[in-house]
Amino acid sequence: MKKYFLLIIFISCVSCTIPYDAETRLVFETKLVDSNDNSLEGIDVEITVSNGSGFGSSSELLSFGKTNSNGELRLIFPSPEFDRGYDLSVNSPYSDNENYVPLEINNIGIENFNDYKLTIPKIYRLTYDESVQVYLEFNSINNSNKITNVFIDGINSPYSSSFLDEEETFYTYNFFAKKNQTIQINYTVKNISGQLQNVSQELVINEENISQIINY
Incomplete structure (x- = not known):
């Protein structure tokens, strides 16, 4: 009986709701356009919160809306x-992606x-x-160098892109x-001296998917 009781407590803790700061409200703003910079109306966008994807992790739909x-x-x-290890993701539901590539921006923190x-x-x-899919892998050839910022200048749509x-x-x-x-691929490198x-x-x-390693 004691084992069953402990199991119930464990399952309850795993399924606990995500903790929130009741005093703080956050705001997310953006504008969605097509490849010709025309405004896109009625596109569904969701914000979810999670603390990973493994066993015992939690994930909830936090907010959603449509573009005007x-x-x-x-x-x-x-x-x-x-x-407590939670971060946010912005995405457009797959049901809304029948004509468009998926939209997903992850690892958004305070x-x-x-x-x-x-x-x-x-x-x-x-x-x-x-469009074509582009996969960039930034790899430090000097362990004292670290990448601190990445920005893509051009017509592109984020997919599994992380802050x-x-x-x-x-x-x-x-x-x-x-x-x-x-x-244009723009990024910032910080060396061991902080420079x-x-x-x-x-x-x-061109017309083909690209996978490229960028050593820095």
Whole structure:
């Protein structure tokens, strides 16, 4: 009987709801456009909160909404307790992705909010026919160097793309890019002395998927 009682307690703890800061509200703002910068109306966007995907992890739908006639979206939601290992994800439900590539931005923490607001000025939604998948692997050839920021300049749609919440020696960035363009890959490297070096390099996008290692 004691074993069953302990098992019930354990299962209950695993299924506990995610803890929130009742005093704090966060704001997420963005605008969704197509590859020609036309506003996209009525696109569903969700924000979820989780603490991983393994056994005993928790995940909940935190907020959702549709873009307005200008393609704009504003969501207000309670702040999870980030210091317990939780982070946020922004995505567009797969049922809404019949014509577009999936949209997913992960690993969003409280440090990505400025005065409790996270604004991504513009997010492209691309179709499969007009885009290719790009996988970038940032690999430090000197363990004292760390990557601190990555920004892609060009027509691209984030997919399994993660915010950098801390300095990393290894980092991957996955997205879809419009075919037949040249994009700019911008990133910042921090050395052991704390000095920052901004690096920029071009990547030509043709008709095929791309997987590229960037050593720094």
